[in-house]
Amino acid sequence: MAVDTIAPAELVAPKKLKRESQLALMWRRFKRHQLAVVSLWIVVFFYLVAAFAEFLAPTDPSAYSARYTYAPPQGLQFIVSTEDGGWAFQPHVNGYKTEVDPKAMRRSFVIDPEEIIPVQFFAPSKPYYLAGFIPMSIKFMGVENPRDPFYVLGADRLGRDMLSRLIHGTRISLSIGLAGVTLSLFFGIVIGGFAGYYGGWFDSTVMRVVEFIRSMPTIPLWLGLAAALPKDWSALQTYFAITIILSLIGWTELARVVRGRFLSLRTEDFVTAAQLDGASDWRIVTRHMVPSFTSHIIAAATLAIPGMILAETALSFLGLGLQPPIVSWGTLLQEAQNIRTLATAPWLLAPGVCVVMVILSLNFFGDGLRDAADPHGR
Amino acid sequence: MTTLLSVENLSKVYTLGGGLFKKSRDLVALNDISLTVEAGETLAIVGESGCGKTTLGRCIIKAQPVTEGKVFYHQEGGQKVELTALDKRAIKPWRRDIRMIFQDPMSSLNPNMRVFDIVAEPLRVHRICKGRELEERVVSTLAKVGIPADAIGRYPHAFSGGQRQRIGIARALVLDPKLVIADEAVSALDVSIQAQVLNLLDDLKEEFGLTYIFISHDLGVVNYIADRVVVMYLGHVVETSPTELLFERPRHPYTEMLLEALPIADPSRRKGRNKELKGEIPYLGNRPQGCPFHTRCKYAEDKCRAEKPVLRPINGTAQMAACHFAEKLNLQGAYEAPQKVFA
Numbered sequence: 155m156a157v158d159t160i161a162p163a164e165l166v167a168p169k170k171l172k173r174e175s176q177l178a179l180m181w182r183r184f185k186r187h188q189l190a191v192v193s194l195w196i197v198v199f200f201y202l203v204a205a206f207a208e209f210l211a212p213t214d215p216s217a218y219s220a221r222y223t224y225a226p227p228q229g230l231q232f233i234v235s236t237e238d239g240g241w242a243f244q245p246h247v248n249g250y251k252t253e254v255d256p257k258a259m260r261r262s263f264v265i266d267p268e269e270i271i272p273v274q275f276f277a278p279s280k281p282y283y284l285a286g287f288i289p290m291s292i293k294f295m296g297v298e299n300p301r302d303p304f305y306v307l308g309a310d311r312l313g314r315d316m317l318s319r320l321i322h323g324t325r326i327s328l329s330i331g332l333a334g335v336t337l338s339l340f341f342g343i344v345i346g347g348f349a350g351y352y353g354g355w356f357d358s359t360v361m362r363v364v365e366f367i368r369s370m371p372t373i374p375l376w377l378g379l380a381a382a383l384p385k386d387w388s389a390l391q392t393y394f395a396i397t398i399i400l401s402l403i404g405w406t407e408l409a410r411v412v413r414g415r416f417l418s419l420r421t422e423d424f425v426t427a428a429q430l431d432g433a434s435d436w437r438i439v440t441r442h443m444v445p446s447f448t449s450h451i452i453a454a455a456t457l458a459i460p461g462m463i464l465a466e467t468a469l470s471f472l473g474l475g476l477q478p479p480i481v482s483w484g485t486l487l488q489e490a491q492n493i494r495t496l497a498t499a500p501w502l503l504a505p506g507v508c509v510v511m512v513i514l515s516l517n518f519f520g521d522g523l524r525d526a527a528d529p530h531g532r
Numbered sequence: 533m534t535t536l537l538s539v540e541n542l543s544k545v546y547t548l549g550g551g552l553f554k555k556s557r558d559l560v561a562l563n564d565i566s567l568t569v570e571a572g573e574t575l576a577i578v579g580e581s582g583c584g585k586t587t588l589g590r591c592i593i594k595a596q597p598v599t600e601g602k603v604f605y606h607q608e609g610g611q612k613v614e615l616t617a618l619d620k621r622a623i624k625p626w627r628r629d630i631r632m633i634f635q636d637p638m639s640s641l642n643p644n645m646r647v648f649d650i651v652a653e654p655l656r657v658h659r660i661c662k663g664r665e666l667e668e669r670v671v672s673t674l675a676k677v678g679i680p681a682d683a684i685g686r687y688p689h690a691f692s693g694g695q696r697q698r699i700g701i702a703r704a705l706v707l708d709p710k711l712v713i714a715d716e717a718v719s720a721l722d723v724s725i726q727a728q729v730l731n732l733l734d735d736l737k738e739e740f741g742l743t744y745i746f747i748s749h750d751l752g753v754v755n756y757i758a759d760r761v762v763v764m765y766l767g768h769v770v771e772t773s774p775t776e777l778l779f780e781r782p783r784h785p786y787t788e789m790l791l792e793a794l795p796i797a798d799p800s801r802r803k804g805r806n807k808e809l810k811g812e813i814p815y816l817g818n819r820p821q822g823c824p825f826h827t828r829c830k831y832a833e834d835k836c837r838a839e840k841p842v843l844r845p846i847n848g849t850a851q852m853a854a855c856h857f858a859e860k861l862n863l864q865g866a867y868e869a870p871q872k873v874f875a
Contacts, residue, residue, distance in 0.1 A: 424642040424643075432654075446644045
């Protein structure tokens with residue numbers, strides 16, 4: 155411990171006191187965590203995609219075309235060679251031609267480099283509503299002739315555009331993660347907070363219930379609950395029902411974290427000090443206790459989102475979560491279930507890649523946040 | 533002198549265990565404690581760890597509910613307020629008058645609040661002032677404990693232990709209290725910093741006209757700061773005495789034992805002193821019959837094992853002791869009061 159060297163301060167009237175907000179300090183610490191920063195941008199990117207799904211998706215995710223089942227990804231190209239041997243800038247995709255495998259006598263699509271389908275950015279389209287209420291008639295990209303095939307990421311069994319479906323699936327999967335965590339966070343903080351702050355029989359009861367819920371195998375429980383949903387519910391109703399089912403288990407983890415923090419903080423001297431100041435319970439909880447574990451809550455919440463996304467994906471993959479025609483990563487992956495499809499159309503696994511990326515990024519991001527929000531950190 | 537606070541027959545019992553299949557057990561942390569605190573004095577409460585001195589402090593300030601007994605706060609007009617009878621809401625005005633300084637400067641300051649907010653919090657809770665006035669009051673209080681105005685935007689972790697303790701003192705003083713309970717306020721600090729903080733406490737006492745209840749296990753510190761000492765053992769008060777008399781002529785064998793254990797810096801004067809405390813403190817849930825100290829007392833007789841002594845004045849002096857043989861025993865004090873290393 156250093157010897158105090160503070161000279162008795164003169165009584166200066168405080169002029170402008172330099173203060174940096176907690177958030178600014180947090181951001182400064184967060185920036186030092188490079189992996190977390192990269193992850194943050196990836197997460198932001200995915201959430202932007204989810205927000206602007208209608209604008210970014212080239213076509214309607216349910217528009218099918220029997221002509222192009224399992225069409226392979228075309229890939230977006232920007233340079234065309236001109237007739238005089240030079241080159242020119244022209245975003246385009248190539249058309250398809252059909253080839254027949256002489257041994258298996260199987261028809262398959264092959265990219266035809268000769269056929270050039272120009273792609274237009276900010277292309278005019280049929281009018282639609284962005285996020286359900288903003289009227290728009292421009293898409294991020296599109297082909298001039300709507301009859302031309304445009305499958306940047308390939309097509310599925312019904313000739314639907316994989317990219318558009320992936321983008322719309324992102325919206326559902328990511329928002330279900332957020333909604334589920336928000337719901338569980340609410341229950342977790344309220345229930346766990348009460349249990350931790352007041353203790354006693356309420357605490358014991360809540361914790362036994364939590365243990366009971368957590369001791370049940372989750373997948374069968376989810377399956378049971380999901381199977382109990384009426385079949386005639388609308389897509390929106392199912393969506394919310396699934397969210398609630400997922401957070402039914404999600405809140406237990408957060409309640410435990412919150413309760414544990416409350417328990418350990420309750421006996422801290424600074425909480426006693428606040429009590430001796432005469433502060434009310436509400437003020438003690440909100441002003442003295444909660445701020446000292448927001449970092450934990452943020453981290454726990456961020457780290458719970460991937461769990462939700464994975465749970466939804468798993469449920470839908472098994473066919474009991476969201477049902478087609480709702481497009482989510484889980485329902486998309488459902489189509490990539492058998493090995494034959496995978497062998498012929500590996501691009502159907504694209505949602506899996508997205509799942510891995512988003513989940514890893516959220517985890518790293520959550521770690522970074524937790525470190526940054528900790529005032530004891532370096 | 534007028535009485536500022538009086539404690540009457542205070543007991544604190546913790547109930548341990550007790551579940552579905554277990555019988556609960558009682559642990560008596562404080563046993564029938566009565567004492568008074570005079571306005572303007574520094575009353576020290578000393579004893580080994582586990583003797584209940586911290587519990588006593590916390591019961592007085594109502595950080596913990598008492599099991600039995602009463603604590604009275606004497607207002608300036610002479611009216612008595614029974615603190616123990618007030619509920620949380622009703623006691624709030626008195627929280628301005630009785631404040632506490634905590635032992636551990638690391639855990640008593642909220643790591644997520646700036647020094648300014650920590651010290652301003654009591655003012656805000658009691659809605660005493662706000663805005664510019666609040667800022668000025670906080671800054672001037674901090675200046676009095678030696679924390680410069682440009683440091684008020686920092687978080688506690690940016691300060692050393694001594695500085696943090698000063699911030700804790702500022703938080704206690706910002707409400708202009710009458711009585712400050714300092715619970716081991718310097719024991720977590722280095723000796724040199726202890727001296728600074730003790731001197732600060734002494735200066736502040738004069739400036740604000742404070743009364744201290746100073747809870748400590750360190751007799752050296754107690755000798756330096758206290759006017760009167762209460763010695764506690766196993767939840768009992770065994771002796772109360774003016775500080776000088778206590779060091780000169782202790783009246784309870786336990787006090788003698790504590791004084792014997794005082795370190796003496798000069799080896800030539802040690803002469804068989806500097807003994808360590810003998811024996812173990814009995815487990816509180818399993819207290820001995822009779823005098824609580826008889827298991828460790830070298831003067832113990834049969835009477836001590838059978839009959840519990842009461843705290844009584846000794847030979848008409850200001851000293852009180854709870855020992856059957858307080859008058860007969862010729863107990864050794866410290867050869868001289870421990871040197872005032874801090875003076």
